[in-house]
Amino acid sequence: MSPPADPLRVAAGARKVVTQCAGLRAGERALVVTDYLTAEVGRALAEAAGAAGAEVVVVVMPPRGAHGEEPPGAVRAALAEADVAFIPVARSISHTEAVRAARSAGARVVVMPEFELRLLAEGGIEADFAALRPLVTWYADRFGEAGEAHLTCPRGTDARFSLAGRPGRALTASALEPGAFTPLPNLEASIAPLEGTAEGTLVVDGSVAGQGLVRTPIRLALRGGRAVSVEGGEEAARLRRTLEAAGDEKAWWVGELGVGLNPKMRLTGTLLEDEGSWGTVHVALGSNAGFGGTIATSRHLDLVLRSATLALDGEVVVREGVPVGHLRAAIPDPPR
């Protein structure tokens, strides 16, 4: 059991989320969507939102059985009426119709999947989001301009993805415009590769969303844009079972390629922290309809690689787990 989070730092983190990340203003309608396991985080955010002068509604639901499962109808209906939505939950609803519909209706959405109170007090939340925004945008622009990505790693990853025509996505820890979306405290640049184009081998040595850190690397074969085999040890077997349990072949399709860019986030085995961890590369299987892809399904599973090398149209942007692309551009190093 970790020690309880410092309440003053929790309150400061909640205030940062509400004011800096969401830009919540007095008189706005704020909705906190949380679940019965994560409700104390919901309460901290609600208090900060109330302190900002917003009209605050809190909606608590049973946690989802898996990341990407649709929330109950009552939650979907509430989300459609929010100006700003904060979503601290044990299991993510980021990639659901409910959240997409809320964004289409103009809501600014800040999601905090697998969140605990201490994540408001320490870790990724401490990064200087404003200073890092240009960096994240730079990587997103490179994704958007690239035709092809080539991913390799010392353990045997060798996969190619076509990106042509797809927009890069910058998750800058801010949702300041109607329809904006950001997972906190994630800083990442990512893209929905063209469906059907991913080919090669992925060796996942970091973590799997919802499962934690990987001790025995998981080897996936990618053919025609989908994972066709999942091999390794116990974690591989568990991943395979999760994919099978989705009961939808689209859960196996490659939906996302991204780079983690939060220097305050470390690879610890939760969906959120790993994906944004500085220098990690992730490939997600499943849903990507919310950021320019065509895969609509109830599952979105991020697979995180530790020490990968990523090249976009031949130019290396991440070298063995270290983002380097930006060093060629006139952007200062991020604070350490």
Added chain:
Amino acid sequence: MKEVLLARGARKLAEVNGRVRPGEPVVVVSDYAMGPMALRVATAAAACGGEVVTCFMPPRERHGQEPPAPVAAAMGEARVLFTPVSVSITHTRAMRAALDRGARAILMTAYTEDLLRSPALLETDFEAQAGLCRRLGAAFTAGKRVRLTSPRGTDLRFSIEGRAANVLTNIPEPGELAPVPDIEVNVVPLEGTAEGRVVVDASVPYLGIGVLRQPILCTVEGGFITRVEGGEQAEALERALRSPGDPNCFNLAELGVGLNPNARLTGLMLEDEGVLGTIHLGVGTSHTLGGRVMAPTHYDLLMWEPTIEVDGRTVQRGREVLV
């Protein structure tokens, strides 16, 4: 560890009154002043297997103020709705919309721990009382003229021709409200027909008045209360009826019959109005009960030992319902 004592009442609300079934979408609407009560009923509903979504909002500033849009939207998706709120949202468009979509609503405005432990909730066999409620409701619905008398001197007559009774068994069907443990049948008099004298001697469970120390005498003419006499509590009532400056506040809106054999007079609305052996006359708004009058207020005036005749036949005397 008082939660151990409160669990039985919460469970009954979910299981017997709400009839929550496994997998049913349940919405609990509450506000920041009623958190613990919301948690109790949400827990009980979840124990029945319901899929429970709990909403919190700032307390309403006055009874009948609409809930925020996200809460109203959530209510519209409920099969079963519980509303432990500190200020009522019963008479709102959001509630109307939820009921029209088939929700079964358990009303818990200002619910107290005492109510959760009361015999009115725990001892009453709601299913058994339901038959009685329906028979009395049928008598009102079919009836034309009502005469209300009491040993203290009440003598009031009015027409109910064409009016349907509202039967609140506390076990709601889709589209029905249940102010548990207030089991009652009520009917709205035809506007303009009520004439007579009313001696209110039990309670006015509103405005901080509560159990009456001294009876309140009301004169009723042409469907309106035209005079209010008595002591301090009568004065408080009259001030409240005058202060909105709307004559409809004096409209005789409702005859309600309490039908919970275990309810006791405590000054709390949800318990008082169900006390078997009392009736209450509603004053003010009637449109939410099927009448035509809209007013900014609705208060209920309770009296002991009523005798109710419908078309010359006695349907109730004291605690005895004779249909």
